[in-house]
Amino acid sequence: MSFYSILRAEYKLVYSEMIRRRSALIAMILYPYLFAGFTLFFGYTMGSAEIFSRRIGVDPVIFMITASYTVMSVLASVDDVLWRPLSDTFIGTLPYIIASPVSRLKLYLAIPIPRLTALIVMGFTSIIPVYTAYYGLEGLLSGLVVMGLITLGCLTMITLAMVIAGLVHTIGESWRVLNIVRPLVMILLGAYYPRIYMPLIGYVLSSLIPSSHIVEVIHNMLRGELSNFYILIALAIALAVLYAPGGNKSILYWEKKKVREGVKTD
Amino acid sequence: MGEAIVVEDLAKTYRVKKRIRFLKSHIEVVEALRGISFKVRYGEVVGLLGPNGAGKTTTIKILATLLLPDRGEALIDGYSVVKEPNKVRERIGIMLTVEKGFYGKLSGRENLEYFAALYGLEPRRARERINYLVKLLELDKLGADYKLFEEYSLGMKARLSLARALLRDAPVLLLDEPTLGLDPPSARKIRDLVKDLARKEGKAILYTTHNMFEAEMVCDRILLINKGTIVAEGTPEELKSRVPMLKVVNLVVRGNKKVRGLIADYNVKYEVKTEASDLHTIRVYVEKPEEILGDLLKKFVRNGYDIVSIRVEEPTLEDVFIYFSREA
Known part of the structure; x- marks a missing residue:
């Protein structure tokens, strides 16, 4: 059973849904602008752009559009893994997936990639035009590098999402817990709120999230610093690899619990 | 195989x-x-x-x-x-x-x-x-x-x-x-x-x-x-x-009283389905229908029931299922 076949099937599933549900597609395109606009509006109402630039070292518009695009991409890949067991239960496909011999690690690694691809492409409608407008050709190149880094950031989140998914769904009433997990990941990622300003506990927890290191790389890059570039990237990848066995076990544990209780078939 | x-x-x-x-x-x-x-x-x-x-x-x-x-x-x-x-x-x-x-x-x-x-x-x-x-x-x-x-x-x-x-x-x-x-x-x-x-x-x-x-x-x-x-x-x-010798008497009667009480005396297996409150379809499983049929009909008539139809049938799979379920 090749990863390629599973990935191909997931692409078909996700893109058929996406194309046939136009509202979702439009929302996906508009999201970074809406979120960045919303945060900028509040930012300008309550604070000063200059102070922000001085403190963070990046223009607020660039920072916010990058943060919105990062959060949207990372959360989408996390969400796909976290919510998939629930949506399969609701649709009624779960018994057929559990009763299939497919490798759970391959399946869950493949699940977020199709939507992630679409989101990364959305970078051409969100960060690239803004970067180019601000910095010209150099902005275009920086935008492409940022898109690449975010892709890596999203991929490194999959195994951690698997660990969380298995645990959360084992507990039961998982949708309630997921609604708490989501904003937590959003904050700890450090995209809107750089983790160097977080309290120690926040900083420690944030360091356990693989893509938070990539976010730090992006922030450094926007500030014109390239210190620890490779170390942070290596750290993100190492964490993702470290979480992989746990992720697989977590999903299998949840499935075993389901089988002990009896997978609902009606 | x-x-x-x-x-x-x-x-x-x-x-x-x-x-x-x-x-x-x-x-x-x-x-x-x-x-x-x-x-x-x-x-x-x-x-x-x-x-x-x-x-x-x-x-x-x-x-x-x-x-x-x-x-x-x-x-x-x-x-x-x-x-x-x-x-x-x-x-x-x-x-x-x-x-x-x-x-x-x-x-x-x-x-x-x-x-x-x-x-x-x-x-x-x-x-x-x-x-x-x-x-x-x-x-x-x-x-x-x-x-x-x-x-x-x-x-x-x-x-x-x-x-x-x-x-x-x-x-x-x-x-x-x-x-x-x-x-x-x-x-x-x-x-x-x-x-x-x-x-x-x-x-x-x-x-x-x-x-x-x-x-x-x-x-x-x-x-x-x-x-x-x-x-x-x-x-x-x-x-x-494996439901040997059994026949099924399919009896349809019309009346308002309780049907089960009338059949219970015979010590036989039976099923009653009631439609429209007074129309009862009774399936009685017996080896020799002729032994109870006359008496049963008289009993129903005496109790004010109209006999709508009566048939003696071979058992169907449904009857077999009911028979074995009752046995269990």
Whole structure:
């Protein structure tokens, strides 16, 4: 059973849904602008752009559009893994997936990639035009590098999402817990709120999230610093690899619990 | 032909939390299976026949590796459903609830392609198999290539569900009430196909239903299951012949009084169905109808009933089921 076949099937599933549900597609395109606009509006109402630039070292518009695009991409890949067991239960496909011999690690690694691809492409409608407008050709190149880094950031989140998914769904009433997990990941990622300003506990927890290191790389890059570039990237990848066995076990544990209780078939 | 499914002393108990008052609940223990044993050979369709709650779906779920039994053993193609679930999963095709289980925004073909990938079929083999199944189940004529699953009729959903069960060409098929709620042409199509799959392709098929007519039409052997116990087993003819000497007196009477009291004196097995509050259909199982018939009719007339019709019949599979259930 090749990863390629599973990935191909997931692409078909996700893109058929996406194309046939136009509202979702439009929302996906508009999201970074809406979120960045919303945060900028509040930012300008309550604070000063200059102070922000001085403190963070990046223009607020660039920072916010990058943060919105990062959060949207990372959360989408996390969400796909976290919510998939629930949506399969609701649709009624779960018994057929559990009763299939497919490798759970391959399946869950493949699940977020199709939507992630679409989101990364959305970078051409969100960060690239803004970067180019601000910095010209150099902005275009920086935008492409940022898109690449975010892709890596999203991929490194999959195994951690698997660990969380298995645990959360084992507990039961998982949708309630997921609604708490989501904003937590959003904050700890450090995209809107750089983790160097977080309290120690926040900083420690944030360091356990693989893509938070990539976010730090992006922030450094926007500030014109390239210190620890490779170390942070290596750290993100190492964490993702470290979480992989746990992720697989977590999903299998949840499935075993389901089988002990009896997978609902009606 | 060897044995494809071997079930030994399979038992399952559910603990269900029942709410009895606000903030007060108690645990109800439901014995879904009480140690059932049976075998299914290759090339054979075996019907698991019983009313709702008899334990049919629990049996199918255990065999499909979707539920763990409390006790006993079940082997599929020689592999244990408890110890080697992944081996079992490679050898079964399952059809559970007909209405659900597919992605609504995908067409029938796209859904089959998705599950083919999960089942590990190589893309070329998957394409060939899907083309074959779409033709076999006449899904192509119904628009499976372009129509989205959410737009399908129940009959079409059932056909697609059977196509998925057949995707891997697995030697064992577990079909849970595959014709439930279907229109007669779709139900017939599925029944005919199931028979062919066993006869021509040598598949072992476990087929649950509560439809007696269907069981008689499709199954080579029938397991009558009630309250988690197999109460009888055999071919439809064998089962009928095991209700020896019995005839069924089918009596329809009209009247407002209680019917059961009048029959209870005779110490016979009987079934009463009441329609429109005063029309009662009574089926009495007796060895020699002539011994009680005259007396019974007199009793009904004396008690103010109108006799609408009376017939003496050979027992049907339904009668056999009622007989064995009562015995149990």
